[in-house]
Amino acid sequence: xxxxxxxxxxxxxxxxKEGQTIAVVDIEGAQVVDFFxxxxxxxxxxxSPGVTIxxxxxxxxxxxxxxxxxxxxxxxxxxxxxxxxHDLLHPCCRPEMYDFFYHxxxxxxxxxxxxxxxxxxxxxxxxxxxxxxxxxxxxxGKIEVRKPFxxxxxxxxxxxxxxxxxxxxxxSVSESDCNGGKCTPVKxxxxx
Numbered sequence: 005x006x007x008x009x010x011x012x013x014x015x016x017x018x019x020x021k022e023g024q025t026i027a028v029v030d031i032e033g034a035q036v037v038d039f040f041x042x043x044x045x046x047x048x049x050x051x052s053p054g055v056t057i058x059x060x061x062x063x064x065x066x067x068x069x070x071x072x073x074x075x076x077x078x079x080x081x082x083x084x085x086x087x088x089x090h091d092l093l094h095p096c097c098r099p100e101m102y103d104f105f106y107h108x109x110x111x112x113x114x115x116x117x118x119x120x121x122x123x124x125x126x127x128x129x130x131x132x133x134x135x136x137x138x139x140x141x142x143x144x145g146k147i148e149v150r151k152p153f154x155x156x157x158x159x160x161x162x163x164x165x166x167x168x169x170x171x172x173x174x175x176s177v178s179e180s181d182c183n184g185g186k187c188t189p190v191k192x193x194x195x196x
Contacts, residue, residue, distance in 0.1 A: 006194040012187040015118030015173035019044065020194055025083065026162045026170070029191040030136050030154040034184030036175035038096050038115040038132040041079055042123070044167035049073045051080075053092035053131050063141065065090050070165070071133060078165040086158035091137035093147065096130040097177055106179045119171035130171075135160050137175075137182065151181040 010016050015038075020026055028037050043049035052074040057063060059072050066088070071080040096115035103109035119130055136154040139147050174190045175183055 005196075008192045008194075009189055010172060010174045010192065011189050012174050013113035013118070013176040015115065015122040015171060016192070017122040017124075018170040018172060018192060018194060020164045020168050020170060022164050022166050023196070024164050025195050026080070026164065027159050027191075027193040027195075028135055028162075028172070029157065029159045029193065030087075030152075031156065031191055032188040033154050033156040033158065034136075034152045035154070035188045035190055036091075036137040036152060036177070036183050037135040037190050038119060038130075038173040038175055039135050040096075040119050040130055040132040040171040040173075041168045042171070043073065043079075044169055047123075047125065047169075049075050049077070051133060053133055056133070057092055063092060064088075065092070065133075071162070079168060080162040080164060082160065083163055084159070084161040087136055087152070087154045087160065089136070089138050089153050090160070091134035091139045091149075093139055094134055094137070094149075096132055096173070097175065098129075102179075108179075113176040115173040115175055118173040118176070122173075123169065123171045132171075132173075134175075149180060149182050151184045
């Protein structure tokens with residue numbers, strides 16, 4: 005077993021083998037986790053929320069669903085989920101986003117930089133699976149980010165369907181309800 009603590013507003017790279025399980029734990033509750041992954045040895049194949057929406061024909065993830073790569077291959081299977089509400093729409097927060105909404109992007113910690121730094125890359129945009137993030141979608145298509153439903157200790161458990169390298173970040177947005185108004189650490193547990 006491998007247990008990784010990711011401090012608030014930080015990220016980590018984690019290597020996972022096919023068949024291993026990944027538990028992502030919201031330690032204090034109401035904390036979003038930006039969950040990104042690349043196929044081991046091939047950063048050109050990576051997790052895709054858009055393809056996941058397409059293949060599952062849903063904006064929501066449920067137990068038993070698969071999370072797909074940009075090449076329409078299954079990367080993960082959802083084995084357990086204490087929350088049942090995750091976001092597949094938003095890209096990683098980044099300096100430009102902080103400037104647009106809050107006028108404070110300079111030097112603000114952000115998930116794009118945290119995941120890129122962890123993976124040793126420089127992707128211009130990353131579209132992760134935003135675990136625990138609650139985005140309300142109105143009938144007219146308007147969206148609103150609200151406080152996550154996750155409580156202390158809630159988790160999502162996935163099984164890797166291929167060898168992957170994860171880039172995981174504890175989201176850095178404290179300016180809105182995205183993380184309940186504060187940023188806290190998260191934990192990732194990988195087991196055989």
